[in-house]
Every structure is written in C-alpha cells, then in structure tokens.
Amino acid sequence: MSIGIGLIGTGWIGEQHVHRLADKVAGAQVVAVADIDPESAGKVAASVGARVIDTAERLIADPEVEAVVVTSWGPAHAEQVLACIAAGKPVFCEKPLITEIADGLRILKAEQAAGRRLVQVGFMRRYDAGYRQMKRVLDAGEIGEPLMAHCVHRNPNVREAYTTEMAAKDTAVHEVDAMRWLLGEEFTSVQTILPRKTAKRFPHLQDPQIFLFETASGARVDVEAFVNCQYGYDIQCEIVGEEGAVRLPDPAAPAVRKAAKASVEVLQEFGDRFADAFDVELQEWVDRLLGGQEPSGPSSWDGFAATVVVDAAVRSLHSGEIVPIELPERPEFYA
Numbered sequence: 001m002s003i004g005i006g007l008i009g010t011g012w013i014g015e016q017h018v019h020r021l022a023d024k025v026a027g028a029q030v031v032a033v034a035d036i037d038p039e040s041a042g043k044v045a046a047s048v049g050a051r052v053i054d055t056a057e058r059l060i061a062d063p064e065v066e067a068v069v070v071t072s073w074g075p076a077h078a079e080q081v082l083a084c085i086a087a088g089k090p091v092f093c094e095k096p097l098i099t100e101i102a103d104g105l106r107i108l109k110a111e112q113a114a115g116r117r118l119v120q121v122g123f124m125r126r127y128d129a130g131y132r133q134m135k136r137v138l139d140a141g142e143i144g145e146p147l148m149a150h151c152v153h154r155n156p157n158v159r160e161a162y163t164t165e166m167a168a169k170d171t172a173v174h175e176v177d178a179m180r181w182l183l184g185e186e187f188t189s190v191q192t193i194l195p196r197k198t199a200k201r202f203p204h205l206q207d208p209q210i211f212l213f214e215t216a217s218g219a220r221v222d223v224e225a226f227v228n229c230q231y232g233y234d235i236q237c238e239i240v241g242e243e244g245a246v247r248l249p250d251p252a253a254p255a256v257r258k259a260a261k262a263s264v265e266v267l268q269e270f271g272d273r274f275a276d277a278f279d280v281e282l283q284e285w286v287d288r289l290l291g292g293q294e295p296s297g298p299s300s301w302d303g304f305a306a307t308v309v310v311d312a313a314v315r316s317l318h319s320g321e322i323v324p325i326e327l328p329e330r331p332e333f334y335a
C-alpha cells in the first residue's frame with residue numbers, strides 16, 4: 001500500500017525530500033511536483049518519474065495527490081496549507097508554517113473547522129536521535145526541574161539573500177520549537193542581544209545574535225545564532241536542572257589521532273547533520289497517514305507559536321528592549 005504525494009517547491013530541500021520520499025520512505029510515491037520555476041520542477045520530476053503540474057493550486061486539487069509536501073518559500077506556505085485544508089488533504093509543511101501571525105490564526109481556524117488534524121510542520125529536530133534521548137531524560141525527571149538551557153546554532157555561511165531578521169525567523173526558530181517541546185512550556189519574553197559583528201561576511205548582516213528567553217516557569221534559555229562561523233554546521237544544546245544536566249550528543253564520528261593531534265570532523269551542512277531526522281520525520285508522517293491516523297508531529301499550533309516567539313525576537317532586535325511574548329490560549333483541539 002502506498003500514498004500518492006504531491007510536492008510544491010523543488011528547490012534545495014524540496015529536491016532532497018523528493019528523493020527521500022522516492023528512495024527511502026516506505027509507502028510513499030511522489031506522483032507530482034510543482035514549482036514556479038518550470039525548469040526546476042521538470043528536472044526534479046524527471047529524476048523520480050513524477051508528473052509536473054503547473055501550479056500549486058492544481059497540484060493540490062489533483063485526484064492522484066492524496067497528501068501534499070510544501071517546500072516552497074516561507075511567504076507562500078500559508079496559502080498553500082490553507083488550500084490543502086480546504087481540499088481535506090494532509091499537508092507536511094516545511095518551517096516556517098507562516099510568516100505573518102494573522103495567517104497562523106486563519107490556519108488554526110480552518111483546521112479546527114475541518115474537525116481533524118491535517119497539518120504537520122517540518123521541525124525535524126524532534127526526530128533527531130540525540131534530541132529524542134534528551135527528551136527521555138527530561139521526561140523521566142532525571143535532572144529534576146529544568147532551570148537553564150544553553151543552545152548554539154552555527155552555520156558555516158549563508159547566502160547573500162539571508163537577512164538580519166532571518167537569524168530569528170529562519171535559524172533560531174528551530175531552537176524555539178525544540179525548547180518548547182523539550183521543556184513542555186511556552187516562552188514569555190525575549191531579548192535579542194547583538195554582539196560585535198563578524199567581518200567575515202556581508203556588511204548588511206548582523207551576525208552573530210544572542211536570544212535570551214524566559215519561560216512561563218521562569219527558566220532561562222539562551223540561543224546563539226551564528227550563521228557565518230566559517231568552520232562547520234554545529235548544533236549544541238545543554239539543559240541544566242536542579243539535580244543534573246543533559247547535553248545533546250554530537251553526531252557519531254571517528255576520532256582521528258595523527259601528527260600529535262586528536263581530531264573529529266565537524267559536518268558542513270544541515271542536510272548531513274539532520275539527514276536521519278528528516279528520514280524518520282517523513283517516514284513517521286507517511287506511516288500515520290497509511291494507518292488512517294492524524295499526524296502526531298509538530299502541529300499548526302506549534303508552527304503558529306514558534307512564529308509568535310520569533311516575531312517578538314525580531315521586535316527586540318529593532319528596539320533592544322525585553323519584549324513580552326503574548327500567545328493566545330492553546331485550543332483544546334491541539335492539546
């Protein structure tokens with residue numbers, strides 16, 4: 001048994017997900033792709049024997065498409081997700097679910113009106129083996145009540161189109177979701193701190209940035225986003241509790257001892273660092289759909305909440321002030 005999948009947005013991650021779905025995920029068949037760039041869509045479709053459909057709207061309506069993967073640009077996500085909900089089709093949407101808070105409210109309303117969960121958001125850290133180990137330690141109460149978390153998110157470099165606001169919206173948004181999930185509570189305030197800028201990249205970019213969050217229970221979470229660190233793709237996380245601390249393991253890699261040095265390779269790409277997590281994420285999504293179940297991964301509420309948090313971080317970036325984070329009450333539907 002397999003499910004027919006249509007994918008919108010055949011860029012960097014879209015192409016990777018197409019191959020993942022075609023070659024690795026059991027029970028998935030990529031039947032169609034769409035992109036505003038027909039050349040890109042044609043190339044990716046040909047590589048897996050899928051059809052090209054000229055618009056996202058027509059792809060969503062296509063009878064062979066039973067479920068949709070959205071990997072287009074962030075600002076296009078909301079309308080595409082809303083169209084999937086209107087068509088009653090499950091949709092896996094890469095982060096961010098939304099770029100405007102008002103769109104998040106529309107998605108929450110539409111999904112609740114549909115009466116079942118149709119949306120999953122691509123926060124893949126929840127599927128990473130190391131993060132899952134941390135979650136088990138925390139849920140078992142092994143380190144007692146969490147008091148602090150220290151997170152590091154470093155990319156070797158970014159494209160010129162990357163803007164200062166993207167440090168929160170595109171990069172630290174992963175830590176925002178991971179911390180909401182690991183700690184099981186919401187953020188209540190944020191302050192964005194701007195250290196000295198690296199001279200190693202574009203003058204337009206304020207890089208690095210530090211986000212200081214407070215949670216509802218008073219725990220503090222600091223996140224360093226440094227997207228031109230030069231040396232590699234490096235994700236670190238430590239949560240400190242009343243009785244101990246738990247740290248995210250580095251990806252397994254052999255330690256080489258040579259010429260009076262011991263060294264371990266640092267990965268260069270998020271596609272490599274989280275390859276297994278992306279596989280597990282899409283496999284679990286497909287398994288749930290094939291089993292006739294609603295998705296169990298990050299929901300519309302999680303996508304909405306993460307955007308509310310990073311939106312506040314961007315306001316703090318501009319004002320320098322501590323900005324309160326005001327989330328509406330979580331609907332029972334997303335309990």
Ligand SMILES: NC(=O)C1=CN([C@@H]2O[C@H](COP(=O)(O)OP(=O)(O)OC[C@H]3O[C@@H](n4cnc5c(N)ncnc54)[C@H](O)[C@@H]3O)[C@@H](O)[C@H]2O)C=CC1
Nearest residue numbers: 009010011012013014035036071072073074076094095096
């Ligand atoms: N979970 C993760 O770690 C990652 C998530 N992402 C997310 O995936 C999304 C795509 O990122 P990339 O692949 O890096 O971008 P990209 O720019 O390489 O690809 C985006 C593609 O979407 C197409 N597109 C844009 N608007 C469209 C529309 N209205 N209809 C159809 N196609 C449209 C573009 O032509 C392009 O081919 C972003 O939201 C990004 O934040 C990207 C990288 C990693």
Ligand SMILES: O=C1[C@@H](O)[C@H](O)[C@@H](O)[C@H](O)[C@H]1O
Nearest residue numbers: 154155170171172174227270
């Ligand atoms: O989602 C991602 C990118 O969009 C973002 O630009 C990078 O900073 C992140 O490391 C990556 O995981």
